[in-house]
Amino acid sequence: MAVGTNHPVLSDDILARCAERAPVYDRENRFFHEDFEELRQAGYLRMIVPQELGGLGMSLAQVCQEQRRLAYHAAPTALAVNMHLYWTGVAADLWRTGDKSLEWLLRGAMAGEVFAAGHAETGNDLPLLYSTTKAERVAGGYRFTGRKSFGSLMPVWTFLGMHGMDTSDPQAPKIVHAFMPRNTKGYTINET
Amino acid sequence: MRATRSDDTVLDKAVVPDQYIARVVATGAAGIDLFVLAIFAWAEPMFGNIYYALAQRAFDWTVENVKKKTSLAMSRSMAYHAEVQHAIADMALELEAIGPHLDSVAQDWSDGVDHGHMWGAKLVAVKHRAVEGAWKVVDTAMDLAGGFGIFKQSGIERLFRDARLGRIHPANAFLTREFMAKTVLGISIDEKPRWG
Numbered sequence: 557m558a559v560g561t562n563h564p565v566l567s568d569d570i571l572a573r574c575a576e577r578a579p580v581y582d583r584e585n586r587f588f589h590e591d592f593e594e595l596r597q598a599g600y601l602r603m604i605v606p607q608e609l610g611g612l613g614m615s616l617a618q619v620c621q622e623q624r625r626l627a628y629h630a631a632p633t634a635l636a637v638n639m640h641l642y643w644t645g646v647a648a649d650l651w652r653t654g655d656k657s658l659e660w661l662l663r664g665a666m667a668g669e670v671f672a673a674g675h676a677e678t679g680n681d682l683p684l685l686y687s688t689t690k691a692e693r694v695a696g697g698y699r700f701t702g703r704k705s706f707g708s709l710m711p712v713w714t715f716l717g718m719h720g721m722d723t724s725d726p727q728a729p730k731i732v733h734a735f736m737p738r739n740t741k742g743y744t745i746n747e748t
Numbered sequence: 749m750r751a752t753r754s755d756d757t758v759l760d761k762a763v764v765p766d767q768y769i770a771r772v773v774a775t776g777a778a779g780i781d782l783f784v785l786a787i788f789a790w791a792e793p794m795f796g797n798i799y800y801a802l803a804q805r806a807f808d809w810t811v812e813n814v815k816k817k818t819s820l821a822m823s824r825s826m827a828y829h830a831e832v833q834h835a836i837a838d839m840a841l842e843l844e845a846i847g848p849h850l851d852s853v854a855q856d857w858s859d860g861v862d863h864g865h866m867w868g869a870k871l872v873a874v875k876h877r878a879v880e881g882a883w884k885v886v887d888t889a890m891d892l893a894g895g896f897g898i899f900k901q902s903g904i905e906r907l908f909r910d911a912r913l914g915r916i917h918p919a920n921a922f923l924t925r926e927f928m929a930k931t932v933l934g935i936s937i938d939e940k941p942r943w944g
Contacts, residue, residue, distance in 0.1 A: 581751035582906050588751040615858035616790060620797045620850060627801035631910050632751035634798045638791065645790035646783060653782065658770060674757055676918070683918045684784060685776050685937070689759060697765040706754035715768070716757065721775060731779050733771040734764040742762035745755050 565603050565612070565622055570594050575629035582632070587711045591633045600626075600637065601670065604644040605662045606651055616645060636708035643671040643717050661735065664715070671735065674704035674718030684719065684731075691720030691732040698722070698732050699742075710745055714738045749910050777868075777937035785867060792871040792919070793854045796878030799914035800846045803882035806889040806907045807839050814892055826892075835888050842881040849874055869931040872919040879914030880921070886911035 574591050581588050595601060604619060605611020614622070619641060627634035644665050647658035661671065677688045689702025700720045707716065715735040722730040736743070773779030814836065817826040826832050853874040856863065863870055890897045890908050897904045919927065930937055 578751070579900075579903065579906060583900070585750045587753035591751075615854075616793060617851070617854040617858040619790075620793055620854040623794050624797045624801045627798040628805050630751075631798055631802040631805075631907075632749040634801070635749055635795075636752040636754075638794050638798065642787060642790035642794065646786040649786045649789070650782060655782070660767070681923065682776075682937075684787065685779065694763060697763050698769055700759045700762045700764065702759050704757040704759065707757055708752040708754050710753045710755040710757075717770075718757075718759075720759075722772070729775045730772050731775050732769060733773070733783065735768040735770060736759075736762060736764045737768065740762050740764065743757055743759045745757055747755050 564625060565600050565614075566595070566598055566626060570598060571625060571629040574626065574633055578630040578632065588630070588633045588636070589711070591630060592637075592712060595626075595633070595637060596668075601640055601644075602665055604641060604648050605665050606648055609651075609659070609662050610666050611644075611648075611662070613648075619645070639673040639708050639717075640665075640671045640713075643673070661715075669714045670709060670712050671715045671717055672707050672709040672713035674707045674716045674736075676705040676707070677703065678705055687719050687721040687731060689718070689720035691722040691730075691734075693722065693724065698734060700734070700736070706748055749913050780868065788868060788871045789857050792875040793850055793857070795914065795917050796846075796850050796875045797854075799879045799882035799911060800843070800850060802907055802911055802914075803839075803846075803885035804843060806886045806904060806911070807843060809904060809907075810839065810889045810892050811836065817894070832892060835892055839885045839888050842885050846878050846881045849877055866931060869928045872924045872927050875917070875919065876921060876924040879917070882914055883911050 573594065577588065577590060599612065603612040603614045603622065605613070607613035623634050623638065644662060647661040650658055651662060665671070675683050677683070680686055680688045687702070689700055689704070692699045698720070700718070702720060704718060715737055717735050719731050719733045722732050771781065771783045773781055773784065814826045814832050819826060822829060853870060886908050889904055893902055893904045896902050899905060915921065927937065
């Protein structure tokens with residue numbers, strides 16, 4: 557059993573402060589920087605990383621309870637960190653089955669990397685499975701061109717988990733799932 | 749959900765090196781490997797829990813509020829009004845069902861229960877039920893708050909705006925129904941044309 561079972565990751569004090577700030581963030585229409593810092597320090601962003609890699613190794617069922625507690629006090633904060641949490645959850649599930657291809661992501665989360673999600677697109681009603689973003693094979697990687705709609709965590713992500721479609725073979729189009737580092741050239745963030 | 753700071757990202761020939769390419773899979777349902785399915789498995793129940801909790805907060809606020817509300821036509825608080833009781837019961841009945849549904853799906857995934865080809869549909873279904881139910885609860889909370897509910901100081905106005913967004917997150921109601929129906933009818937998501 558993981559460490560977190562009977563010990564919530566977030567203290568009642570942290571939750572109370574998040575609840576106090578939630579209406580302020582809403583009124584001022586700004587990112588929850590103070591909440592984010594408290595969550596980070598409390599280990600909330602590492603709770604899913606397997607214990608073998610230094611995390612709390614929490615299961616989906618356990619994390620759902622944590623998210624429920626946080627969302628009761630500050631739903632937007634829980635919603636935004638959801639994006640980071642699900643990426644670490646995916647990586648942890650694969651890792652547990654012996655697929656270590658995303659171990660770098662789990663180690664990154666331990667080192668403070670923040671993962672956001674860029675899946676939503678205008679003109680695509682089957683998110684994840686298709687994409688209006690073009691992915692082209694280039695030497696040593698893939699080149700992405702398109703527009704990702706409202707992705708949470710914009711001010712703080714260090715990797716944007718996203719996807720694009722490679723149609724170079726029209727008979728066998730492919731979806732390319734990638735994590736774009738923050739310092740990549742060739743993208744802009746447009747405030748909504 | 750304004751605090752999420754959800755902006756658009758415009759990609760213009762952004763090159764991601766191979767070390768950060770997680771998967772290259774087929775388009776459509778044929779590309780649903782564990783990587784893709786696990787995205788649904790973590791995102792959908794967690795979305796559901798967030799909106800469930802939000803609805804629970806609106807419910808708790810409403811229960812306290814109707815005990816304090818009075819009416820010229822009533823000798824006691826609005827908690828004694830039959831329609832208020834009806835509405836409170838409806839909210840509680842919604843919430844009673846959402847929590848256990850979320851818990852069982854999350855526990856099944858955590859335990860590695862094999863739902864086979866139903867997993868995808870089950871994951872979008874639990875999110876769907878949670879956010880639709882949460883919206884009903886918060887919408888009813890707004891009814892019971894009366895005119896005060898629309899003022900910022902009530903706090904319900906913010907929960908009301910936020911709760912509506914649960915229905916926008918993927919999978920939305922259209923896609924949830926398509927997934928569920930095609931799954932139980934044995935029709936592949938990839939079959940073309942999509943309908944008709």
